Amino acid sequence: MRRSSQMQIQPRWLSRVGIVAILLASLAIGSGQRSAQAANPPSDQAGISVNGIGYVAVTPDIAQLSLGVSATAGSVGAARGQAAEAMQRVQATLGSKGVAEKDIQTQYFNVQPEMSYDRGRGTVTGYTVSSQIAVTLRDIENTADTLDAAIAAGGDVTRVNGIRFTIEHPDKFIAQARQAAIRDALTHASQFAQAAGVSVGRARSITELGNSAPQPVPLAAAASAAPRDSGVPTPVNPGQLQLQAAVAVVYELQ
Template sequence: MDIFEGAMGDKLRKAVLAVVALLALFLGVQSVAGIAGLRYIGAGLQATNTIYISGHGEILAVPDIATFTFSVVSEKSTVAEAQADATKRINTIANYLDGAGIDKKDTQTSSYSIYPQYEYSQIVCIAYPCPPGKQVLKGYEVRQTTTIKVRDTAKAGELLAGVGDKGATEVSGLTFTFDDPDAAQAQARDKAIADAKQKAQELAKELGVRLVRVVSFNENNYGGPIYYAKGEALGMGGTDAMPVAAPEISTGQNKVTSDVSITYEIR
């Protein structure tokens, strides 16, 4: 009987210990899950009381860079002749630009193309039905286009006339912009942020609350219009053309704009 009772006692103690161990494990898991849940909830907390404010800023700045393009077009009976003529005129213009103080890094060949040129030849009709006409190769056209950056905008008009006088067939695309557009954009952004801050402070005062912190910020900006000078004939067509006076070019001012959106937490 004592042996039986001892065996039953050992089994009971083991059962109790097993239950206690399982209970401790369960409580431990629940505690860890609870802590993790609290961390997650805390990390995901967001401001519930907010106001959304937009601000606008703009500046007018005088452009410090002018750009334009010119093309040399040569039509000859063979590709070699057309290329030789175009190259000669391009070199003449390049020497002129170098003498005018334009750095080689500010000149870039935008495109270079060679196209066959055809003309339609109608066969004399002496009996019906008349034979169809045909395309006859008459030569080749070589076209080279170059983009020029002018750092002294006051010389833009002089250079437009100069490249035309030295052999450019076409001169176009005069625009005025900024060498460092980020600097102008930063000034406009500062004004936009100041505008938003002022609006937020005024609204907070009217609502009887205070601004706590910035919850979010967004910026939408654009550089405003780029001004294009009105182009006119500049005596283009080679050195045989009569030189013309440089056109008067006005750089004007470019508008740089920034729009920002700021969300503030309030209390």
Template sequence: MNVNGMGQTYLTPDIAYINIGVNTQGPSASEAVTTNKEQSNAVIEAIKAAGVDAKDIHTTNFSIWSNPQYDDSGQISGTTYVVDNTVNVAMRNLDKLGDLLDSAIEAGANSIYSIQFDVADKTEATKEARASAVEDAMLQAQELADAASLSLGEIQTISFYDSTPGAYFEGKGGGGGVASANATVPIQPGQLVISVTVNVTYTIK
């Protein structure tokens, strides 16, 4: 006999991962890089001042590209250079997340996106979900055996699949900029769900 069982546990996120970027332009690559460096350093200092440890900040992208300018006849009239510098930040105090975003924006960040909420340690919650899934499968097996006037034998195999989708908040960003809010940016982390599905095979008598 094969039965499937499901178990779930609900968790309140205690950490958020955010991509914070600085996008700058200049008439030359060196000027664009210099401007970006100054602006990015200011943003990183603001992030640290908001309570983020240096080990929780790491660069995920640094790129430079040219952006040709065209006149009315379609001819290239000039070239600007664009620099993008993005860091991923782990914020462990969600009560201060809105303040962090405000501080980063005020310091010069103009790209904030892909805020992902998570739980730092899901070990116990995963154990609970697995135990619940096994219990659900065993109850179903017993119900089916009773309905068919059969007796359950030993468990032959157990397989399982864990699923823990993250909670996302798609922020604003891009080349233009992010408008600073008059009040702290409102962010609601919601809940995370750990789902476990098990498949149990019994012998029957």
């Protein structure tokens, strides 16, 4: 009876050993495949990565002015009236110079008390009313004439807070800068490839690293109105703007 039981158990033991052996063999094969993959990375990892930068110089086609008035008087009503009259004259003059209403936008309006202090005690001595408008000049060649006329119209309460030049529609110039950036990247890739004794293939990926819109050129402006009796026009120079685009490109190698 004992011999018969042993004969029945032996096949089960052998089958378990066989299963373990198969599992170990499978693990060994899988490990070998992973080792082979690590030793031979995918071909799409091979290539050359370069950056390219493109520049485009552009002449501005619009000017943007920041004009304001600031009047001080003993009462809010008096100060507001002086400021309002001056601003009306400024805007009327801008209109006579061809500036459309849509190109004039109110940016700021403020009423502030003027204080006098004695031994820590404050006393209101008057009020200052200020307002500011943003003006877009599309006739850029007449910027100086328009600016001087607006200052003269507003009188001594006129304030010029800044002037800048920019481009109304920069998209086509940004596209040119991008094309220049791609050419620059290809030039760099070709130089590296030639040094390594290989050739540049097709571009596998292109990533834009950023582009800069036209940067306005600030022009220092007078804090208050220029003397109205001066016959010398205000010098205004639009200059040029520079747009930039940057890309990262991965090329295949041949």
